[in-house]
Amino acid sequence: MPRLLATLAAALFCALATPASAERGTAGGAGTLTIGITQFPATFHPTIDAMLAKSYMLALGRRPITAYDPDWRQICMLCSKLPTIENGLAEKEELPDGSEGIAVTYSLHPDATWGDGEPVTSEDVRFTWEVGKHPKSGVAAGEIYRRIREIEIHDEHTFTVHVDRVTFDYNDFALSILPAHLEREVFEADPAQYRNRTTFDAEPTNPGLYFGPYRMVEVTQGARAVFEPNPTWYGPAPAFDRIVVRVIENTAALEANLLSGSIDMIAGELGLNIDQALALEKRHGERYEFIYQPGLVYEHIDFNLDNPILADRKVRHALAYAADRQAITEQLFQGKQQVAHSSVSPLDTVHTEDVPKYPYKPDKAAKLLDEAGWNRMKGGIRHNAKGEPLRLRLMTTAGNRTRELVQQVLQSQWRQAGIDVRIKNEPARVFFGETVTKRKYGGMAMYAWLSSPESVPRSSLHSDMIPSEENAWSGQNIPGFANERMDALIDRTERELDPEKRKKLWAEIQQLYARELPVLPLFWRAQPFVLPTWLTGLEPTGHQFPTTLWVEEWGRKAGG
Template identity: 60%
Template sequence: MRRLLASTLLATLLSFPAQAQTKDELVIGITQFPATFHPSIESMLAKTYVLAFAHRPVTAYDPNWQLACLLCETLPTLENGLARQETLPDGKKGMAVTYTLKAGAKWGDGTPVTSDDVAFTWTVGRHPQSGIASAELYRRIPRVEIKDARTFILHLDRVTFDYNAINDLRLLPAHLERPRFEAAPAEYRNRTAYDQDTTNPGLYNGPYRIAQVTQGSHVALEPNPHWTGPKPAFKRVVIRAIENTASLEANLLSGGIDMIAGELGLPLEQSLAFEKRHGARFNVITKPSLTYEHLDLNLGAPALADRRVRQALLLGLDRESLTRQLFEGRQPVAHSLVPPLDWVHADDIAKYPFDPARAGALLDEAGWKPGPGGIRANAAGDKLALELVTTAGNRSRELVSQVLQAQWRKIGVELRLKAEPPRVLFGETVTKRKFPHMAMFAWYSAPESVPRSTLHSDSIPTAGNSWSGQNYTGYANPAMDALLGAIETELDRTKRKALWRQLQVLYAEDLPALPLVFKADSFILPKALKGLVPTGHQDPSPYWVEAWRWE
């Protein structure tokens, strides 16, 4: 292990030698390399971060947590008349929401961004075999009405509180992607130009475009000459993936990179130690965020299908000591999936304090009795042995995994640890539900983001739906399905908050995933870099890269 780490560090330093960076270039370090560059296939944060420089969604939440237009002229609301309720053919209420694309918006090859791109993107998103991760958005839009080249109306099949937040509508260039999709929709995720022709400038409509990709290593971006917004300050942005966090830190100190992105950077405890040693050279910004670190459980595994076992596992963890010792108490223990920073967070729900005795009693009740070596087994002689997979090279997760292993052994649970490169873990293992028992990772969310894609039974990825959806646990509970629908369609904030509380109560009882902590992001920036504002949610800081500059 030590030899491998040393070799990895040496290779990284040799690949990216220390050198003075010109002031028209910015080199950023992150801990993951994207598994795909398609805007809507898979949900890996590394992909989202890279594309934030080059690809603009129609809407996004800004650093003040307010919904804003990025690719549209005016945010439609009921108040300004651009959104209205309408009666659907079946007599139910729906909505008609009108957007106008920004004047002058173009793809990087000079082709205008038009309503035709919207209609094509909707067609892809609606197709059951396209592999789009957020397919639910497209399912609830039965019709797209094209008014002109820039104006379109989305007809929604229901009235929802977040009717104008179409952050997941990430436009695809119809002139490039339509032939690839129409030739074989079921194969589209493997045929998209975003992966087969990634440096094609026509794929990008943001201030930058991807100009070079070295798989597993780095992505280089150059200005989009057809961008009509504020001119970005850098002639070149390089994003380097360094999956080992010790190597990431070493590259920053050696000059191989200029900054470490908070969205995908050093774990909190490592950044706190870094600040104490190098705070005079760098600005270290710690931003509490809507990030939920947890263990997704494969509920198809017989042992984990029993709710008593899931509850016992959580009772067997001393999470308070863990966050105090590793994170100086700056990352609060999670009791559900909704962070305290979100206004719909509920604190009066079931909690699982460290209680090994109660955990043991629940395991006894579930039929798992102490056996040879202290490891529990059921009546058939099967040992309570589980496997935990997480991201390789992440020091924080390595430490947490070892704590889980030691604490669960004390209640008779054997835990095997496995680490995979992020692009494998998120590109295959998690997305296709290949983990046998549990996977440790984090969900980034937006303010009051309804977790339909992770909790609704119709969002379970399968081969039949080309692995669309993010319900990797396989959780299916009609009560949860009903709550998700009720929250989406409740316009009254007070009533909606009460429904959110019911959701969190049910989540804490069922535990489809085991909550660990709510994370904080650590941005490590050179003193001369100005204008970067952390958002604290899933819409990353590079959406506003036009404001970044060297001073």
């Protein structure tokens, strides 16, 4: 879950809490907006699997309880007032075992209504928690649900969340709620099979799944989703009569569809890479608006630590020293994407530069591989004493031209070090929905994490969060990293309320991460938005909450 930093901005709250003068849910007649993205969701269920394509689409029709805004401030979205200890809506409480927890009270927007007319209620929140905490439900971040001791319902719109510990982000509740009136029967029938039978996938155009500005009215698996204004939306009326999100997995084809007019814009969250956008701007800069948004998007390679080759830290270090990441960013991205040395962005207030770094040093890589027992060369490939080749598989999302180029460069650099890397790519919905989630990639998997500021990496680095069949593939610790010191640091960081003390713990997390290297950091991505010159109101965020969460603020210039 994201870590939210500031109090509610009054002006934004008023915009969310006060319905527009226009009829609820009625569009402003701006016509159709067609958006191009590169991935199709593996599922539309908001809490099963973590995939940006899903978040991007669902944000057109749903809202989390809390979020970051584009200025990286903590805000209410579905709630009416952000709870704090200072305003009395959050209170520490003694638990039965003598430890300290916290009770946080939220009120839902009183006019929030599912698209089928059912009100959005406290019971929906409680049901979402029941699903999340169930060991067989397979949600992506089950730990956050298991920390909640109880959700106490006061009335239809007011509830108190009783949490078993006090953390610095106690009022972070970016929950994407489920409609109990549609999902309860499916879930209670067989929790272990719920992820395969949810209404979000069996009937994704059911209006009862949406309460935001738009609702999904049509979907073609793997190709597109169509959204139209939601008549029960409680906020300002959206401008567009229809929004079409088209999925074009090949980025060259995505660019071609933009130039031909088949799509109006390319989303920065899931579109062109920076090299493609820069080249496109040189050729057609007058036709579009280009925005390059730096942010918390971290391109990396997960090492599968169940692989005996990669379980050896010396091999992981050698792979890092044998990869010229600086040359990659200079040659492919004109130096505009900074090499990453840990999982915390230099833009984050808790970032530290004091971490082990792995510059391109092929001699050092060779020495480490020799020490690890890969010291026999046959046909240019290293072998061990048993005659086994140093061979690994590298996977990523098929059709992403830049990722495939990075793969090829790394494959060549590692070949020079005597490492035989075989490339195998898959469509994003398969790669994320099956291969990564279930840790089937065997060797190395290249993709990006997108987070919020000071987002404690419990889900991705704590040993409790390793996905397995036993926990229904819940958790995002895809490498399978298990380190007692990291577990302890994560636990302490979450509970430390003093920002300065917390920053020291964050520094140790980053140092341990870089030293153990369960993941090879590549670079911090800038998000290139390619927008029509007539589009107004779209403001990139640079963090995990997509621009579509504010789609009701988008519009079309007169004459556009």
